[in-house]
Amino acid sequence: MPTDSTTVHSRRERVRAATVEEIKQTALTLMRESGTAEVRFTDIARLMGITAPALYRYFADRDELLTALVADSFDSLAAALAGAQESVPADDLGGRFLAICSAYRSWALGDPQRFALIFGVPVPSYQAPPDGPTAEAGQRALDHLAALVTDTARLGRLGPPLVAPAAPAVPAAAGTLAEKTEHCADGLAPEIYQVLLLTWSTLHGFVSLEVYGHFNWLDATTLDHLFTTQVRAAALVAGLVQPA
Amino acid sequence: MPTDSTTVHSRRERVRAATVEEIKQTALTLMRESGTAEVRFTDIARLMGITAPALYRYFADRDELLTALVADSFDSLAAALAGAQESVPADDLGGRFLAICSAYRSWALGDPQRFALIFGVPVPSYQAPPDGPTAEAGQRALDHLAALVTDTARLGRLGPPLVAPAAPAVPAAAGTLAEKTEHCADGLAPEIYQVLLLTWSTLHGFVSLEVYGHFNWLDATTLDHLFTTQVRAAALVAGLVQPA
DNA sequence: CATGGACGTTACGAGACGTAACACTTATGA
DNA sequence: TCATAAGTGTTACGTCTCGTAACGTCCATG
Numbered sequence: 369m370p371t372d373s374t375t376v377h378s379r380r381e382r383v384r385a386a387t388v389e390e391i392k393q394t395a396l397t398l399m400r401e402s403g404t405a406e407v408r409f410t411d412i413a414r415l416m417g418i419t420a421p422a423l424y425r426y427f428a429d430r431d432e433l434l435t436a437l438v439a440d441s442f443d444s445l446a447a448a449l450a451g452a453q454e455s456v457p458a459d460d461l462g463g464r465f466l467a468i469c470s471a472y473r474s475w476a477l478g479d480p481q482r483f484a485l486i487f488g489v490p491v492p493s494y495q496a497p498p499d500g501p502t503a504e505a506g507q508r509a510l511d512h513l514a515a516l517v518t519d520t521a522r523l524g525r526l527g528p529p530l531v532a533p534a535a536p537a538v539p540a541a542a543g544t545l546a547e548k549t550e551h552c553a554d555g556l557a558p559e560i561y562q563v564l565l566l567t568w569s570t571l572h573g574f575v576s577l578e579v580y581g582h583f584n585w586l587d588a589t590t591l592d593h594l595f596t597t598q599v600r601a602a603a604l605v606a607g608l609v610q611p612a
Numbered sequence: 613m614p615t616d617s618t619t620v621h622s623r624r625e626r627v628r629a630a631t632v633e634e635i636k637q638t639a640l641t642l643m644r645e646s647g648t649a650e651v652r653f654t655d656i657a658r659l660m661g662i663t664a665p666a667l668y669r670y671f672a673d674r675d676e677l678l679t680a681l682v683a684d685s686f687d688s689l690a691a692a693l694a695g696a697q698e699s700v701p702a703d704d705l706g707g708r709f710l711a712i713c714s715a716y717r718s719w720a721l722g723d724p725q726r727f728a729l730i731f732g733v734p735v736p737s738y739q740a741p742p743d744g745p746t747a748e749a750g751q752r753a754l755d756h757l758a759a760l761v762t763d764t765a766r767l768g769r770l771g772p773p774l775v776a777p778a779a780p781a782v783p784a785a786a787g788t789l790a791e792k793t794e795h796c797a798d799g800l801a802p803e804i805y806q807v808l809l810l811t812w813s814t815l816h817g818f819v820s821l822e823v824y825g826h827f828n829w830l831d832a833t834t835l836d837h838l839f840t841t842q843v844r845a846a847a848l849v850a851g852l853v854q855p856a
Numbered sequence: 857c858a859t860g861g862a863c864g865t866t867a868c869g870a871g872a873c874g875t876a877a878c879a880c881t882t883a884t885g886a
Numbered sequence: 887t888c889a890t891a892a893g894t895g896t897t898a899c900g901t902c903t904c905g906t907a908a909c910g911t912c913c914a915t916g
Contacts, residue, residue, distance in 0.1 A: 380883080380893070387894095405649075410872060422895050424874070487824060488732040565827075566818075566842050573817020574810075580731060583809075598810050605845040624862070624914085631863095654903060666864050668905070 388426050390416060392436060399437075399481045404488070407434070434485075441482040442509050448475040449512040461520050462609050468513055469571050469599045476575045483579050487572070510568065517564045520608055526560070527607035563606040570602040632670050634660060636680060643681075643725045648732070651678070678729075685726040686753050692719040693756040705764050706853050712757055713815050713843045720819045727823050731816070754812065761808045764852055770804070771851035807850040814846040 377385070394412045409430065413420040427433040452471030456463040476483040520526045574595055577583055583591055603609045638656045653674065657664040671677040696715030700707040720727040764770045818839060821827055827835055847853045 378883090384893085408872065409874090418894095419896060420872085421874075421876095421897085425894060429874075484732070487820075487826075488728070562838060562841070565838060566845065569817040569821050569842060570814050570845075571817065572821055573813040573815070576731075576820050577813050577816055582731075594806060594809060597806070598813060601810065601849040605849060622914095628862085652903065653905090662863095663865065664903085665866085665905075665907095669863060673905070 384426075388436075391423060391426055391433070392440065395433060395437060396482070399485070400479070404481050404484050437482075438485055441479075441486050444479075444482070445472075445475050445486070446509040446512065448472075449509065453512065453516070458519070459523070461516070461523065461525060462603065464516050464519075465603055465608055466596075466599060468516060469595075469602075472571055473575045473578070473595060476579045480579045483575075487576065488580075510564075513568060514561075514564055517560055517567075517606075517608070521557075521560055526563075527610050563608075567602050567606045567608070570598065570605075574598045628670075632680075635667060635670055635677070636684065639677060639681060640726070643729070644723070648725050648728055681726075682729055685723075685730050688723075688726070689716075689719050689730070690753040690756065692716075693753065697756065697760075702763070703767070705760070705767065705769060706847065708760050708763075709847055709852055710840075710843060712760060713839075713846075716815055717819045717822070717839060720823045724823045727819075731820065732824075754808075757812060758805075758808055761804055761811075761850075761852070765801075765804055769854075770807075771854050807852075811846050811850045811852070814842065814849075818842045 391412060394415050395407050398411055398415070399407055407430070409420045409423050413423055423433075427436070448471045449468055452467040453464050456467045458464070517526070578591060578595075583594075586594070600609075604611060635656060638659050639651050642655055642659070643651055651674070653664045653667050657667055667677075671680070692715045693712055696711040697708050700711045702708070761770070822835060822839075827838075830838070844853075
């Protein structure tokens with residue numbers, strides 16, 4: 369007999385949650401095997417040993433399931449980035465940066481379909497809810513990088529970016545960045561936020577091309593070195609590390 | 613009465629080519645309206661005033677149509693990059709670089725669905741032919757950037773990259789790059805080819821995130837400035853321009 | 857004018873989504 | 887203890903799309 373309805377779940381709720389989890393895991397399995405589009409209710413049900421209409425007791429339609437998968441993927445990415453940082457001393461900023469970038473890459477390469485689910489074109493006729501959990505979860509994944517940049521600035525080790533900040537003569541732009549800043553944990557300065565974005569896009573560019581196979585003609589060793597170079601370049605441009 | 617079967621096409625062939633073109637254009641229209649996945653033979657046929665099975669006289673199946681669209685998109689991107697360069701003096705290397713990058717971005721923003729078609733996860737259950745025209749067309753689009761880097765090196769204006777080339781101690785990696793080099797027009801040195809790839813991925817990262825809406829919370833002016841900054845940073849890192 | 861090929865049509869089967877109606881299980885409460 | 891209600895799963899069904907098959911129709915060629 370459950371006593372607390374908020375923290376303790378009834379048996380029914382636990383079973384239901386387990387079923388939801390099984391559905392999502394089965395969908396992920398199918399996605400990894402056959403691509404993002406091959407998430408068929410029919411197949412999920414068959415793998416689970418039930419019939420397709422039963423799934424509609426848990427997800428209103430295909431979009432709702434995909435939305436859940438996207439949200440979970442953001443969580444997974446955020447967890448991967450967080451875990452990578454924990455294995456590096458907090459004051460080793462260069463190491464933390466490399467760890468974050470490597471974790472981003474490893475996560476993407478280890479689960480390309482989920483990467484595509486998050487950062488690619490959504491999926492056949494799937495439109496992500498504009499203000500749903502998706503957008504917020506994306507911010508969360510990015511916040512790890514933001515935290516690193518903030519720490520670097522706090523420790524006084526953030527050098528001037530090699531390229532002058534954009535839009536110095538246009539206060540409106542800075543204002544816009546400042547708005548976003550408030551949403552961020554500790555009120556990053558616009559310049560720092562810009563550094564963060566450019567770093568992210570540099571990192572993302574390499575990983576994205578690699579994941580989608582546009583570097584397939586290079587061998588793994590070469591790719592590793594190229595990635596390291598790209599990360600070092602990004603850190604240098606951002607002022608996260610000092611030129612040698 | 614057609615005389616030359618290689619250059620002159622019969623009336624039938626011309627009509628057929630026009631129909632093929634109309635099918636592709638209609639598919640693109642649908643794709644731009646409703647997303648990459650909404651390319652239904654039924655809808656294409658309805659818009660064209662014919663019935664769906666008629667389309668199978670021109671494309672064996674959905675994949676074949678999509679492959680054609682991908683190939684055309686690469687052509688379009690390559691043409692956009694080529695056109696951008698023509699409007700800039702050949703010896704204005706910085707200008708050419710900015711022009712290429714801007715064209716890349718403009719092309720992507722002007723037709724996000726085609727960008728996704730090329731660089732995203734292919735499409736519902738669509739697997740690009742491994743050695744089909746797709747891969748080669750991708751190289752062609754990239755060759756414009758390669759030509760620029762080559763020209764810069766020829767004119768002796770390619771400074772040393774700000775970040776040491778990757779894998780200096782691993783000849784195998786350089787060998788791999790050298791292999792690819794032979795495929796390229798003029799035998800780029802491995803270092804130069806690396807610069808090209810890193811530049812491309814930096815450019816692609818920003819554009820990709822922007823196209824897929826991950827920068828939606830920034831206004832257009834801010835984005836323009838950020839893009840310029842990103843491009844300048846890439847050029848600097850690559851050694852395409854000298855530090856001030 | 858007869859023939860063959862290209863083009864388009866209707867008819868059809870397979871498969872996936874999503875709904876409706878029904879049956880079984882489980883928790884709750886008089 | 888037993889009746890009721892909610893939750894879960896099933897079968898049956900309608901709709902849509904893909905892709906094939908079989909059948910006309912038009913036009914170019916001899």
